[in-house]
Amino acid sequence: xxxxxxxxxxxxxxxxxxxxxxxxxxGTPVAWWLAHTGSRVKPVIEAITALPLVLPxxxxxxxxxxxxxxxxxIGGFWxxxxxxxxxxxxxxxxxxxxxxxxPFTVQPLQAAFETVGRTPLEAAAMLRAGPLDxxxxxxxPLAGRGFLTASVLTFAxxxxxxxxxxxxxxxxxxxTKVISIAIYEHVETIRYAEAHLLSAGLLVxxxxxxxxxxxxxxxxxxxxxx
Amino acid sequence: xxLSVDIRLNHGDFSLQVAQAFALTGVTGLFxxxxxxxxxxxxxxxxxxxxxxxxxxxxxxxxxDGGKHVPPHRRGVGYVFQDTRLFPHLGVRGNLxxxxxxxxxxxxxxxxxxxxxxxxxxxxxxxxADLSGGEKQRVAIGxxxxxxxxxxxxxxxxxxxxxxxxxxxxxxxxxxxxxxxVPILYVSHxxxxxxxxxxxxxxxxxxxxxxxxxxxxxxxxPEAVPMVGSREAGxxxxxxxxxxxxxxxxxxxxxxxxxxxxRIDAAxxxxxxxxxxxxDVILARARPEGLSALNILPxxxxxxREGEGPGAVVQLQAGSDLVLARLTRxxxxxxxxxxxxAAHAVLKSVALAKSDIGTPHGLKGVSLT
Numbered sequence: 001x002x003x004x005x006x007x008x009x010x011x012x013x014x015x016x017x018x019x020x021x022x023x024x025x026x027g028t029p030v031a032w033w034l035a036h037t038g039s040r041v042k043p044v045i046e047a048i049t050a051l052p053l054v055l056p057x058x059x060x061x062x063x064x065x066x067x068x069x070x071x072x073x074i075g076g077f078w079x080x081x082x083x084x085x086x087x088x089x090x091x092x093x094x095x096x097x098x099x100x101x102x103p104f105t106v107q108p109l110q111a112a113f114e115t116v117g118r119t120p121l122e123a124a125a126m127l128r129a130g131p132l133d134x135x136x137x138x139x140x141p142l143a144g145r146g147f148l149t150a151s152v153l154t155f156a157x158x159x160x161x162x163x164x165x166x167x168x169x170x171x172x173x174x175x176t177k178v179i180s181i182a183i184y185e186h187v188e189t190i191r192y193a194e195a196h197l198l199s200a201g202l203l204v205x206x207x208x209x210x211x212x213x214x215x216x217x218x219x220x221x222x223x224x225x226x
Numbered sequence: 227x228x229l230s231v232d233i234r235l236n237h238g239d240f241s242l243q244v245a246q247a248f249a250l251t252g253v254t255g256l257f258x259x260x261x262x263x264x265x266x267x268x269x270x271x272x273x274x275x276x277x278x279x280x281x282x283x284x285x286x287x288x289x290x291d292g293g294k295h296v297p298p299h300r301r302g303v304g305y306v307f308q309d310t311r312l313f314p315h316l317g318v319r320g321n322l323x324x325x326x327x328x329x330x331x332x333x334x335x336x337x338x339x340x341x342x343x344x345x346x347x348x349x350x351x352x353x354x355a356d357l358s359g360g361e362k363q364r365v366a367i368g369x370x371x372x373x374x375x376x377x378x379x380x381x382x383x384x385x386x387x388x389x390x391x392x393x394x395x396x397x398x399x400x401x402x403x404x405x406x407x408v409p410i411l412y413v414s415h416x417x418x419x420x421x422x423x424x425x426x427x428x429x430x431x432x433x434x435x436x437x438x439x440x441x442x443x444x445x446x447x448p449e450a451v452p453m454v455g456s457r458e459a460g461x462x463x464x465x466x467x468x469x470x471x472x473x474x475x476x477x478x479x480x481x482x483x484x485x486x487x488x489r490i491d492a493a494x495x496x497x498x499x500x501x502x503x504x505x506d507v508i509l510a511r512a513r514p515e516g517l518s519a520l521n522i523l524p525x526x527x528x529x530x531r532e533g534e535g536p537g538a539v540v541q542l543q544a545g546s547d548l549v550l551a552r553l554t555r556x557x558x559x560x561x562x563x564x565x566x567x568a569a570h571a572v573l574k575s576v577a578l579a580k581s582d583i584g585t586p587h588g589l590k591g592v593s594l595t
Contacts, residue, residue: 122274123311125298127373128328134299137324141315 008182016158019097023105031109061167104153112146233280242433250409255424263433273298304375310366325372334374360391446548448531448539460503463547481545507551508572521573
């Protein structure tokens, strides 16, 4: 039995790492806002960020394909500026994964910020800490478990994505051929041995990731009340 | 300099409307029943209530006026919360350092000074979760002081503690209130606490200021009795320790004479405040003979206030102090009590319970005033 090409594995890990990093940067302010706002548009934003949970990946992929295609405003602009297309490229995959994995970052973070609540932040303000200071030194450490959960879930979910990748990225080795696509291709071409190996690898990996989350959740209980 | 507040805040059924200047010397007790708006008023002053409208000014510094709203962290206000709000992810030392680092360059107390005053030394290496309620509150008070506040707001710092913990922490509070250069607004629903700690007093009821003035005056005003609660009412007078007797009694001089109390551990010459609950004062027209009571002071009736029901409150001049007695209207009539009448006040010494006696200033060998 030939060892399967490990290229898709590296590509997948890269995609997941970059997506997680981007989402932590973008998702944190969104989650913070959702946790603290009294705005009437809050449920609208909550619904939008949760959409990827319920939509079939093909629906999201279909719209992204249209939005990012060189004939669209965004895709056309990108082609003019960089000479490359967003569709069927690694960059396009990053855009798609970021949207697709959004709820896995925003929801745990929002829950964590809500658990921390306003009271420790008020206490920090009374000790002369400004808003950013309060976030960095009080809110973020107290929401540490939320950040951990959000990172792990986002990373793991990006690794497992298939439908969106297939629609937006296709199957280009080294560019968009991630592990789930590679498995699909092995099955299509009836190379079950390789498909088995990659599938089992992904299964074990996913289990270990979830195990890690649950173990860490036990080890680091949320700090409340003190 | 004064803290002047003219604010209103509506929240559902509750409305707070306060226009009041607070003297920025010593301790001002904000007294009122639960739900009277005491804590909300503190939050408005701290800048934590965005919904409040009106004006808040600390001397020449305007903290809130119309659209202007200085954010809480720029007001330089210290806040001791009822629930302490220590940061659980930092230890005791970490909590103190948090305040200290953000008050660099400001004229605040030093770390050693605060650690000494509140006895925090043995706690420094502990985690906040391992502290008792009283210890937590001491750390929270220390933390607030280390932020070098211009004004210290204390929101029922003892309310969450049991009686034993209260007794443990009150001497620290008294020392703090006596020695602190920082003006303190102290919220409490316990008149005993306010009487022990505050020189000024503001009585709140249903979101409005009912009375404001010097604490000694307010506590000896018959009209204020219903506000304070007739069971709680009682004047506060100053006393000086004169002698310690072999039979376990301490002799104290008050302006109207001499009192004997169960032993108070303080040096001769120390001054302290005594609270005399109005319901534990008995009046007699002639000096009673053959009575077991030790503490009898000559007094002159200055005011009689008959309330609804069978009760009446009599204000008495005892030396240079004013004390209150709560009697029945029947007794007032039978004794012919009216302003100008001389009488003798019998203070039931059992009622001068330890928790009601002002603890001497500067316990633990610190200089006595």
